[in-house]
Amino acid sequence: MIRWSAFRAAAGRLRHGWRPVVEATLAATVAWLLAADLVGDPQPFFAPAAALIVLGQARGQRIRRAVEVVLGVAAGVLVADLVVQALGRTTGTVFTVILITVALAVAVGATGVSLVQAAVSALYLVAIPPVHDTLVPFRFVDALVGGVVAIVVSHLVGARRPLAPLVGEVRQTFDQLADLLTEVADALDARDAPAALAALERARGMDAAVDRLRDGVRAAGEALRLHVRRRRHIGRLRSVDGAIRQIDYVVRNVRVLARAGVTLSRQPAPPPPALGGTLRGLADAVRAAGAALAADLDGDTRAADRHAGEAERVTLEAVRAAGRLFTPGQTLPLAMIVGQVRATAIDLLRGVGTDDDAAVLTRVDEALGLAVP
Structure with a gap:
């Protein structure tokens, strides 16, 4: 049939x-x-x-x-x-x-x-x-x-739009990361250990997406070098090439977060009700960061700045929500998730280049409620 x-x-x-x-x-x-x-x-x-x-x-x-x-x-x-x-x-x-x-x-x-x-x-x-x-x-x-x-x-x-495949890879990678965070949030809300384990398996496969991004940067560079009139766009690739290192860190952070989510979903006590919303907020921040990088590659500076600002705002909101979750007596898996929300936020903001590293650390730790000297 x-x-x-x-x-x-x-x-x-x-x-x-x-x-x-x-x-x-x-x-x-x-x-x-x-x-x-x-x-x-x-x-x-x-x-x-x-x-x-x-x-x-x-x-x-x-x-x-x-x-x-x-x-x-x-x-x-x-x-x-x-x-x-x-x-x-x-x-x-x-x-x-x-x-x-x-x-x-x-x-x-x-x-x-x-x-x-x-x-x-x-x-x-x-x-x-x-x-x-x-x-x-x-x-x-x-x-x-x-x-x-x-x-x-x-x-x-690919002469007409040599950067188009890379833009697509950027969007797809960040969408996958955001979907992954949403899956972890849904699994924790439902206390569904098998769903949390499935999300962890997906997180373990995200390294391939980072490898595809690196290949995409090399391919776009080759295409631009062969296209004389578009060589001026190589500068865009340099910014994305630097951002890929931070994306790699984000992928690792999310993988550790998903692993802690599996452990938390198996605990007898339910996770805090607001945890799912915190992770969904972080997923929105990931999507905004992806949109900022994609717009930067497309040469739309105004849209890139707008999305980068949105990424910073939503990221810090997620960090603040995570800081409110960590109260005395909470479990180690929850502490690990809060820690990975912080690490993911730092690497996201570094990836979109909203400010220098010291300023990013200061703003994230202040949002988390940590004492900053």
Whole structure:
């Protein structure tokens, strides 16, 4: 029986992930046509293969990977040519070619793609002789064509808004963090230990979101460097790159908070009724901080300042609420949650850059009710 929900899910994934499909199809086709018609290679296999290999790398690493692919092909072709001329095409030739190629690649420090590409290139040359004897190094030229085409296509697909994927990642990461805090709040309100444990499992997976943000910064930097007229926007990336460190701290704080929430949900005494509202207020602060960073990336300074101000206001309100919760006789898990609300607030405000570190610490501790010298 056909499940329409599966089709809808597939359509949704395709709608959000259309970019790799377009890039791969266009780059492989153009690379094949250029190698076949312009270069004149009767077997232009390496051109689309190199294009797909480069596109298969994380965005932000493609220029370096393209160079590695070309150098790997050059090394593999050179070794294979010399060995084939000396030994002919035999089983021993395959053994010798792979041994020498991989050994040389490791000796010069090649790893990953460049090492594999050198070995595959050499093996292909041994297994499939060229159609015509020629002095033109078609396979090397094919790899060069494929790498260049991959970079150009990757750039053109995102040329209009090179920062858009990173903006989307920022929004998604902060929304996930806010949703996570809301889940913890709901679990504590309901004293639902399984729900609190599920929130903790989600919190443990948030490190991947931070890694995607770092990849997004590298990809956006690569796109901007290739786009001459948009290089002035690189300054925006520097501010976000610095903020990612604070986002990483926020993720860790929320994970510890979620772990304390699991413990608190299992206590015989119910948590304070206002705790859920405090965590939801912190979730609102997280969303406002995400909106500030996204607006900064979009170049909307006025909106970025407005959201940053909102993030500061809501954050300090959540800290004040947390300070009122911690009264004498409260449990250790509650103390841990209050402590992580404070830590999260500090890192959020540092991330949106509302003030210097000393001023942030002072305002947060004053809101919490701590004596500030």
